[in-house]
Amino acid sequence: MTERPLRIAVLCPHFAPDTAPTGVVITRIVHELAARGHELHVVTALPWYAEHRIESGWGGRLIRKESTPWGSITRVHPFPGGDKRNLIRRALGFVGFSALAGGASLRGGRVDAVIAMSPPLTMGLTGWLTHLVRRGPLVFNIQDVFPDAAVETGAITNGAVIAAAKWLERISYGRAAAVTVLSDDLRDNVAAKMRPNRRDRVHVIPNFVDTVAITPGDRLTPLRTELGIGSEPVVLYAGNVGFSQSLEMVVQAARRFPEVTFLVNGDGSAKASLEAEAAGVANVRFAGYQPAARVPEVLATGDIHLVPLKKGLARVSVPSKTYSIMAAGRPVLAAIDPDTEVPRMLAASGGGVVVPPDDLEVFCDALGRLLADEVGTRAMGESGRRWVEGAASPAAVAERYERLVTSLARRR
Numbered sequence: 171m172t173e174r175p176l177r178i179a180v181l182c183p184h185f186a187p188d189t190a191p192t193g194v195v196i197t198r199i200v201h202e203l204a205a206r207g208h209e210l211h212v213v214t215a216l217p218w219y220a221e222h223r224i225e226s227g228w229g230g231r232l233i234r235k236e237s238t239p240w241g242s243i244t245r246v247h248p249f250p251g252g253d254k255r256n257l258i259r260r261a262l263g264f265v266g267f268s269a270l271a272g273g274a275s276l277r278g279g280r281v282d283a284v285i286a287m288s289p290p291l292t293m294g295l296t297g298w299l300t301h302l303v304r305r306g307p308l309v310f311n312i313q314d315v316f317p318d319a320a321v322e323t324g325a326i327t328n329g330a331v332i333a334a335a336k337w338l339e340r341i342s343y344g345r346a347a348a349v350t351v352l353s354d355d356l357r358d359n360v361a362a363k364m365r366p367n368r369r370d371r372v373h374v375i376p377n378f379v380d381t382v383a384i385t386p387g388d389r390l391t392p393l394r395t396e397l398g399i400g401s402e403p404v405v406l407y408a409g410n411v412g413f414s415q416s417l418e419m420v421v422q423a424a425r426r427f428p429e430v431t432f433l434v435n436g437d438g439s440a441k442a443s444l445e446a447e448a449a450g451v452a453n454v455r456f457a458g459y460q461p462a463a464r465v466p467e468v469l470a471t472g473d474i475h476l477v478p479l480k481k482g483l484a485r486v487s488v489p490s491k492t493y494s495i496m497a498a499g500r501p502v503l504a505a506i507d508p509d510t511e512v513p514r515m516l517a518a519s520g521g522g523v524v525v526p527p528d529d530l531e532v533f534c535d536a537l538g539r540l541l542a543d544e545v546g547t548r549a550m551g552e553s554g555r556r557w558v559e560g561a562a563s564p565a566a567v568a569e570r571y572e573r574l575v576t577s578l579a580r581r582r
Contacts, residue, residue: 175208176203176283180210181271184196184214184217185200185212185214195377264290264292285297289314291317293310295342310342316339350374352511353374356374378562385498389471393471397457405503414480427538470498479505484527493558498551504516507526523539
């Protein structure tokens with residue numbers, strides 16, 4: 171605990187009850203810091219993630235503010251576009267949200283720190299503006315490095331747009347008193363873009379998993395029944411259905427394992443094209459995002475979980491879903507760059523198998539071996555569960571943020 175309670179402004183694109191993974195993370199960190207006696211004032215978006223539009227019951231106003239026992243939550247309109255594939259529309263929405271959030275975040279007096287979460291990268295400037303007005307040092311939390319992943323996947327090809335994003339990236343990193351990232355790979359990436367005398371401002375604070383909320387469950391879940399899936403093996407991908415994930419390889423693998431159901435649970439910009447590719451492949455099923463309360467059930471539905479990330483992206487993005495999969499006691503098959511965060515986690519935990527990205531033959535060979543070894547895969551799941559129970563807990567992660575903010579506040 172600190173000598174006195176801290177007063178912290180938190181700027182984030184998602185917060186409970188929004189179901190976005192980053193929203194789950196920051197919500198728990200806020201609650202853990204509140205439990206340690208601190209005062210927090212959150213500025214976030216109205217809930218919109220599940221269907222890319224404002225959720226029922228939340229519309230009608232640009233800004234909503236509510237008091238909480240630990241401070242306040244101000245929710246502003248995120249300006250979501252209906253088509254996730256329209257990157258220009260999404261970028262304009264991010265700018266609009268960041269501007270509105272910035273205006274809302276300037277009120278409330280002095281704070282000990284400002285924590286701003288990216289993506290969107292525009293939150294870096296919003297956080298800096300809040301720092302200037304409210305005087306708290308800026309802690310810029312990076313969940314994914316942008317625009318690197320978008321450039322690698324070809325989602326952004328316009329040179330002017332890339333240059334503008336890289337400029338915004340440098341400005342945001344340079345204005346922050348501290349930058350927090352999820353892995354050593356992201357630390358190296360971000361530090362390389364900063365002045366040498368500022369690289370020590372980058373801190374690795376991993377995400378976490380709630381091993382109380384997520385526990386190993388019965389594989390024959392209500393979700394199986396709802397989707398018409400029986401007791402056959404289920405290979406599950408749960409998460410964002412975007413162009414960073416090698417999900418077309420999952421459809422190709424399904425053609426080779428007709429006795430296995432392949433379930434894609436989630437949504438994203440690549441879902442429509444993936445559904446078109448899977449047309450006629452009877453053992454590929456799709457389901458949309460589920461409410462947060464059903465996440466343990468979703469994870470229990472899969473017998474083997476997939477973490478497929480295209481070549482070159484594991485150094486700019488960390489699939490934090492891996493923690494949740496291991497908490498659910500399920501084995502992981504990761505098709506991902508070697509010597510990056512997920513392979514290191516799986517090597518340390520014994521919780522799964524790693525193969526090179528985008529290699530269908532090697533991927534199918536590994537999947538076949540896992541499907542044929544029920545005892546071995548069960549042991550992997552149990553090993554992953556044991557490891558993650560001793561890994562970063564929500565309380566431990568919140569304590570690291572508390573120490574970081576305290577040290578920055580003392581330097582003022």
